[in-house]
Amino acid sequence: MVKKRYSVGAIAIVCAMFGFMVASPAWTADFPEKGKTVTLIIPQEAGGAPDVGGRLLASGLEKELGVPVVVVNKPGASTQIGLSQLVKSKPDGYTFAAVTFPTSLSYLDPKRKAGYDRKNFQPLGMHVLDANVIAVKYDSPYKSIKDLVAAAKKAPKTVTASVGVRNDDHFTALQFEKAAGIQFAHVTFPGGMAPALVQVVAGKIDVFCGNVGDMRSVVKNNQVRILGVLDDERSQFFPDAPTMEEQGYKIYMSSSRGYVLPAGTPKPVVDVLANAIKKVLSSDDHKKRIADMTLALRYMSPEQFGKHWEDFEAQIIELSKLIKD
Amino acid sequence: MLRIHQVSALLFMAASGYMMWEAWELEYYTPVGPGAGFFPFWLGVILGAMSLIWLVQLSRPAGKPEEGRFLPDFKGRIQIAATIAALVLTALLLDLLGFQLTMFLFLIFMLLFLGKQPIWMSLIISAIGSVGVFYVFGKFLDVRLPLSSLSLLNKLGL
Amino acid sequence: MEAVQNLLMGFSVALTPMNLLMAFVGSILGTLIGVLPGIGPAAGSAMLIPLTFSMDPTGAIIMLTALFYGTQYGGTITSVLLNVPGEAASVVTCLDGYQMAKQGRAGVALSVAAVGSFIGGTFATICLVFAAGPLSRWALEFGPVEFFSLLLLGISLLMGLAGKSMIKALMMGVFGLALAMVGTDPTKGVPRFTFGVMELLDGIGFIPIIMGLFGLAELLENAEKSLAQTVLAKMSSLIPTRQDVRDSAGAIVRGSLIGTALGLIPGITNSASSFLAYIAERKSSKHPERFGTGMIQGVAGPETANNAHANGALIPLFTLGIPASPTIAVIMGAFLMHGLIPGPFLFKEHPALAWGVIASFCIGNVMLLILNLPLIGMWVKVLKIPYGILCAVIMGFLILGSYSVSNSAFDILVMTIFGVIGYLLRKLEFPLAPVVLTLILGPMMERSLKQSLEISQGSFLIFLKSPLAVVFLVLTALVLLLPSLKFFRRSKEAISGEEPV
Incomplete structure (x- = not known):
């Protein structure tokens, strides 16, 4: 005691x-x-x-x-x-x-x-608005959004696109599909874009739905080409990449x-x-x-x-x- | 001993039943492959089947577990229960009392009452383990362990 | 021999006093963060990135990468001494490492692990220097289809982990898979087995589970007797015997190969690597039944593999500029924040930095070896601490470790619950290794299967279209069928009256 x-x-x-x-x-x-x-x-x-x-x-x-x-x-x-x-x-x-x-x-x-x-x-x-992009592998046959839409229209649900679960990448794909009247085969990558980007570079997946922020090294190293940016202005980092708006699709998405x-x-x-x-x-x-x-x-x-x-x-x-x- | 094994097998079967039931509420198959409920359902089925096999094995002479006490003696049981209770309390009190105080009390309990260590030793180790760890994590690792959510304790820096 | 020249140039950069110091600081911090439970390599490097802003980029990257692979050394220590896995990749080391410690061979286990880690890490670095190109092509072979087939092969090896009872091992395998189901479904995000608890929406944390199943369960078992018992284990040698060296040599070679090869594949975690290395050791051993009782191979193989994995996983970052895992993504962030863009262009634009960092991997691994070997003598003294104190310290470790993974008190509860489950399962003589194996592989498997079928829009034929996948599937079939053939042959013998089953 x-x-x-x-x-x-x-x-x-x-x-x-x-x-x-x-x-x-x-x-x-x-x-x-x-x-x-x-x-x-x-x-x-x-x-x-x-x-x-x-x-x-x-x-x-x-x-x-x-x-x-x-x-x-x-x-x-x-x-x-x-x-x-x-x-x-x-x-x-x-x-x-x-x-x-x-x-x-x-x-x-x-x-x-x-x-x-x-x-x-x-x-x-x-603080930050990281606009979404639609990108493909550097040697992809799709040279522009137009090519991509044409291919997807010809054979619906065969062109594969990386998405997440209800995230900005997912909404990017949905919005683009609706605006262009096409359908991709969605391939879901829960938990981060890194694995999806690898698969696009490896050529296992056709279209990468991601953000400008993911693009620096893969664009610099000629692994990936940006087809469209979902913003109302071109990205300061990739002034050569056209916006979707310029290409006739008024769609906007970002990670804000x-x-x-x-x-x-x-x-x-x-x-x-x-x-x-x-x-x-x-x-x-x-x-x-x-x-x-x-x-x-x-x-x-x-x-x-x-x-x-x-x-x-x-x-x-x-x-x-x-x-x- | 055998009885405990049999009860465990039944518990596993109950778990498998729960899995199947819960999985049934989820989508079983989609146009592009298995849905959310596909794997849980079949895992439940397999687990149930295996538990049944185990139960049958137990009733055969070759499958009988070795005899012996399953539960430890009274003192052991108290020690195990006290340890678990202390951990649960720690988890529940951590955000309320803050890391330093909770950890200090936990360590004192473990050292003094279960470890039977001298009091000065217990105090020193508990202080290092609580306040010391708090400062090391905060200063060098940039990880802030929780402070108390009670304003009185919070004002004291705990 | 352009590579050799480049490497020599790299050494001239890495061997400057400042960069040596950076590698040294990184190694020490990595070891410490490895010892601390809960804080892993990703979080560790993330917290240091802001501190490196004012540094020279080469030095900063050297320090951060050294920290990253240094954690693989530190993680071993608590696994062996306390049965508490310091990092996810060191769980499997608990199985035989802790048994060795109980037999007074903790020093041997740690020495072999340190040497194995050194060889594994250096091997992967050499691969980066001389064969980066072909290796990264191999990395890119792995899409969801190949990935799934490989994981199927991994899971089929589960049988190899069975102890006395096959059915118990299989039940535990299914239990691990069931745990992996908790969270949200990987394609639609539907909550699954979350009991309405928000903390479970991302699944049950892996670290709290293994800390409970191994660390706490062991403690509870010890608590059956008086906690005031004197010491945990007696101490004997620190230096491996000739027999130990002979036993672990093969394991280190296999671990280096497995770790490097799997490290290259984007998405494979290093805990998977170390686990598969462990199974490889068991499969190739003449005495698979002795694993789990303190076999040196069971420490050497996995510990080598996880270091080879850590350095191997950096290869795609250097050759392709893509992060193979979230942890590597943090390292990549460090590059970017210093205005450097990893990838082939790095070698053209900043050759001194690129090769300097690669050379520093060799230096860092040497430092870690030199740093770790003498410390072993100090670490094993931990076991001399009276158990009444040690057990409180371990508990503190468990609380801190499970809490700091995601700063959540809920994880302490998870750890406690799994401690109780682990304790009961051990008393019922269930093996715990299969739970961990399927818990690691399960989520990856479900995800990659669904991704494969999303690519093919529901057709399973996609698995037959990839030659690599077919190879893995055939191997899986062999693994599953061979033992049952043996089993049938044996039961025939039994029927003919040799011995009862």
Whole structure:
């Protein structure tokens, strides 16, 4: 008995000691308070493009806000795990999260029981818009979108195209099929584009539906040719690649990445964070880093980003109807 | 011993039944090959068949398991149950109390009560394993282990 | 001999003091990250990429790649000493490595693993220097069709893992496949066996499962007796005997070949490589029944294979500029962020950097060997720690490891549940290796089968159109049929009155 009481006392002392060491007497009314930490939840695994982009932003924000900005990866369930945690966190500005559209729109699928929707978030700004591309192997007989459409029309469901599961690559294929009145044989690559790209380079799959960001090394090394970019302007990285719009198909799709707060965060706090993000994104160093990753920086203010989100959601709801169950 | 093996075989069969039932709700076959439910269904069937074979084997003299106690003695059972309970509690409390406090309590429990170690040793190891690990992960690996979600503890840096 | 000249030029770059230091730092960090459970090579390199921005690109890439293959060395240590797989690729090392540790041969296991890792990694690097072109063509032979047939062959070898009871091994194989079904279906994304739990939508985490099945199950079994028992294992030699060397030589050669060949194939994980190397050892051994009791081949083969795999998987990145796996994609990201584009053009535009990095692979592997061998003496002292303390430390490891894979407390629960399952299965004398094998191969198999059929729009004939696939299918048939022929012959003998079955 004596021994037990001893240990409880010891624990208390140790706890108290650490308490004294770390506690700080900060009480500034402004956001962010000195001594506090801002947490950025990245709902994807460490190492992917969303993670690296987020970490770049976090290091810039530290200088801008003057408090530590810690990145925590909470991957899983198409960003649902991390976003659920954000929704549950206190709307005080000390926790914000990265979102990637259309992945983070998984809440639109009732089967996935996300338990939140757009109204649970306060948009904070957009970071990157990685437009989708339709690409083929460098020596493919399809020299242009026209060739591809002609071939697919001649023999429906024989030209193979790589897609994901309800991701931007999938919606790219669906949209193109609808616009051109063709049907590809969809080959599904869940979990990342890298394996699909390998298969296209190997000639096992005819058409690659992916993003501009995947294209740098394969285009440079003459492995793959971009037939069309699903954006309203040509990519800064591949000025020779025509957009789909130029070729008569008004289709647009991208992987868009931005940042969100839980809904109900006070307006002044939102403004402080949004301005800091804007500042970081407009620095030359950040611009260069993002461009090195072959990502197109596209800043949007909270309002613009909210609008973009709404439009994206409407587009995905429309396109989801094309998925046959 | 034999009884426990037979019960296990029946449990496996129950699991296989569950798999088949659950798989039945999913799409069995699509125009382009097996659907979501195809493999789970057949895996359930195979698992069920094998469990049945095992059950039959058990009833034959050659397939009888060796005699012996399946469950450990009372003290062993308590130790195993305590370990499992401590782990479950850790999982449940981690986000509430934060990594440092939870891990500290867990290690103290393991060292002091199950490991029967001297108290000073337990305290040192627990402090290193909790607070020390927290700082090493945060400083050198850029991995932040969770802080407490209770604002009181959070303010103390735990 | 242009390759030799290029390599020499590479060495002149890699041997500068700064780059040597980078390789050294990468090796140390890699070993440490390998020892730490949960944080794998991908996450490890990802966290360091931002730190390399201010560095010279050559040095940065040398450090990050050294970290990547260095993790394969570190992962072995906890598998052998504590039965806790530090990395996914080291699970199979638990089977015989931990048994060796219990017999006081932990030092031998670790030395052989380190030497094997060195040879495997160096072999794959030599392949990169001299045969990169033909090898990457081999890599591109593998579409979903060939991939599926290869995996089928791998799964059929499952029988080779059976211990006393074939039926129990098969049941465990099916159990592993069933676990692999949890998550979402790979083509439509329909939730499957998720019990409405969001954390299960991506499937059950592999690391928490194996940490439970191996690490925690072992602990629970020890907890039957008093946890205050003195020490886990007695200590004897660190240096392999002549017999050990003879036994492991063949295993290291086979492991190098298997690891390099499979490493080239996009999509094959290095845990699959090490597992298949283990099965190869069992199949080629005169005493397959002794595996699982501390056979040195069971450590040497897989440990060599996973290092050969790690270096082999870098080959397509250099020759084609395509990442063969998500981990390699992280490495590729590191290249891109330093303004370098991996692929054939790298050799034209930045020959010094390309060959410097390749030369650094050799240097890094030597460093890792030199770094690891003396440390073994220190590592095995871990076993001298009283078990009352050690077991708490292992538990801490298990918690931290399963948590930090995806920063989720849910994974600690998963680890605990599988610890209990593993404990019960062991008591019922079920072998655990088949669960892990099918758990690794199952998801890849289902995915590639569906992809193949999507290409052919539902026709199974596609498997007969690829010569490579046909070869694998014939081999699979042989593997499955030969033992049953033997079995029939034996039962005939039994019927004729030799001995009862």
